[in-house]
Amino acid sequence: MPEADRPSCRLCGCAELTGVLDLGASPPCESFLAETELDSPELTHPLHLRLCPNCFLAQLPPLIDPAETFTEYAYFSSFSHSWLKHAETFVTTAVDRLGLTGSAFVVEVASNDGYLLRNVVERGLRCLGIEPSVNVGAAAREKGVPTLTAFLDAGAGAAVRREHGPADLVVANNVYAHIPDVLGFTRGLRELVADDGWVSIEVQHLASLIELTQYDTIYHEHFQYYTVATAQRALATAGLAVVDVEKLPTHGGSIRLWARPEAAAGEPSERMRAVLAEERAAGLHDLSGYRDFAARVEEVRLALLEFLIAAKRRGERVVGYGAPGKGNTLLNHCGIRPDLLPYTVDRNPYKHGRYTPGTRIPVSAPERIAQDRPDYVLVLPWNLRAELTAQLGYIAEWGGRLVFPIPRLEIVTPEREVN
Template identity: 45%
Template sequence: MKCRFCSTPLHDVFLDLGSAPPSNAFLTADALNAPETWFPLKLFTCEKCHLVQVDEVQSHSALFASDYVYYSSFSRSWLAHAERYVDSAVTRLGLNQKSLVMEIASNDGYLLQYVAARGIPCIGIEPTGGTALAARQKGIETIERFFGNEFAEEFVHQRGNADLIVANNVLAHVPDINDFVAGLALVLAEQGAITIEFPHLMELVKHRQFDTVYHEHFSYFSLHTVKAIFATHGLRLWNVEQLSTHGGSLRIWAAHEHSHHLQKPAVDALLEKEALAGMNDLTFYRGFQSQADKVKNDCLAFLLQQHRTDRKVVGYGAAAKGNTLLNYAGVKADLLPYVVDASPHKQGHWLPGSRIPVLDESRLRQDRPDFVLILPWNLREEIIDQLGYVRTWGGRFVTCVPDLITD
């Protein structure tokens, strides 16, 4: 196996979670009678560029098929985040009715709806059929394709260049990172801007967020590695923002190397912070396995203790990160009888691997569990606020990452 960016042979193991089914491969009732395919889930660190990555053990197109169940618009906080971003980007870049905004992995139109509302031309690139349809129903033009260099050439020939390219939480999902970034450079207008959001590897390590590892995430990034990848394709990072989303993310602003965008001090400041944390040395990446194991063992011990004392624990949020945690810990329906979720696209299905059923939230009021285990811990406050009624019968909330916390 070689690094997907610089082709250096990979030897250093960052994390080994054994094997698991794809985290968004939810099961139908019929599928419960068929075998599931589990794939190795093992990450390596490149000794040259320090890109943390998993081998592509399942094809990109299989992971992001038409029945993909993640719809961005079911999180209120994520919609608010998108709206704030659009307000800021439009003002900062002076976008208007003559501009073109492209979003890659535009999902169900969660972000572009705010661009369209301002009368700014926009287009989504989204490979999964269900979410693309949902976006079109919002009036968002959506091309149902994977983005890459070949697509970029076709697009520029037919439609021209984009003044703003948005790509939120997709960089990690790309198996051929060089092809993807080369495509960005091709589509971007001469003085245009690219903004990309992705979970920050420094925060993942610091807060033991091993459950954000799953097959759809091919790569895990530091700023210094992303800077090197973009520079290889003639793109320059001119600003970076540190965000609270997804447990700690970065939003980078990039442009063509010779564009007029002036580099902000935040870029060098964060590069220095990463260097001081040791991210430019392999030592930083070693020892993460024991941190992941502690989170897993603490979670399992909690569930076993509640089971022994006849306290009922159920889950909230059929999130991919929850599936990583449950499958690595070997949790089944005897310890967590069901998970509730707000998305009707997940309700009536079963979690991959653990085969725990996904139910409507109304089941909580019916059963009055002692504990609600919040699997998407990054939305902890939003979910606790939404489920405040659980406290009326003495119910409590639990999260396992980065530490076991009961509230």
């Protein structure tokens, strides 16, 4: 590879990145196809996770333009009941923790369809969503959530501050991994937040991804993957200090970082020190913790393919549940196509009648499962296991079973899982 084309660390600039996992090439995970596009070629990009040996940020090269992906977006947060409850609980606890009153100002970056800020509106607090996707931002405004259509950078953050004043709380849930310009985005956070304010960031924890072989969450929209240590380094570039961290079960294992401008930060909490110690013990602050990851990923791939092929040979039918971005990484890496998985279903009507990128598996409405009564349902959004096990309990009526591919292949009867 020519020197000019060699990827370098987007956080520290180190030019020698270490390969962790190469998943080949696949299309962007949310680029679902209309039926009229099935005879057209698809653009694919390499999906190669690398680690910086200097600052230890895990990252992908910026091969896609977020403006192309997020201007018209297929993901709406409000279709997950458990995620709506998670957002409601966060707002309740944040308002109490920070003592937010009627004069407070809350900003959410990547506010999607207003799933979180609607709880802020209900409490009578002033708020603003910053959402780059035109279609989901419009859905938020229809719910009464003030929403600005924009990508956050230092300029956009400063403009919001000039017009609305500094924010007492800036929320950035499941977006800090989605931006290639991590330095510019972080400066935008600092522009938004008051000098004595708070920034709350939720992001998948790299420790969970590695430990539980959650490799399907590696896709082109995720440009980097954080430990608490690397998030500290990234936020410090704009004068923000992490003072506390919570470990969350969402997305298979996430962290909620609480940060403040350095002058107001104070000492880090004991639980933050504890999580940093856990990361260090797992070898995530050096190269040692990543060495066997690719081999474990291959075991996940082989186990799923062996199951699907054996089921087909027995004449049993396997269909999918969900069409999440992570599912498309799994399907493309494993080479699963309609011969092994004739369709999947999803609650989001935006995806109905479309086809998964790369693998071209049709997406139907959830009611199709009850009509077809398949032998197995492969659950692609495995991170919603409890919610979906309850929703799909009815398949036990005809002896149907659920298949969870990650962290290891598991086949369960729904009624047993619920009890």
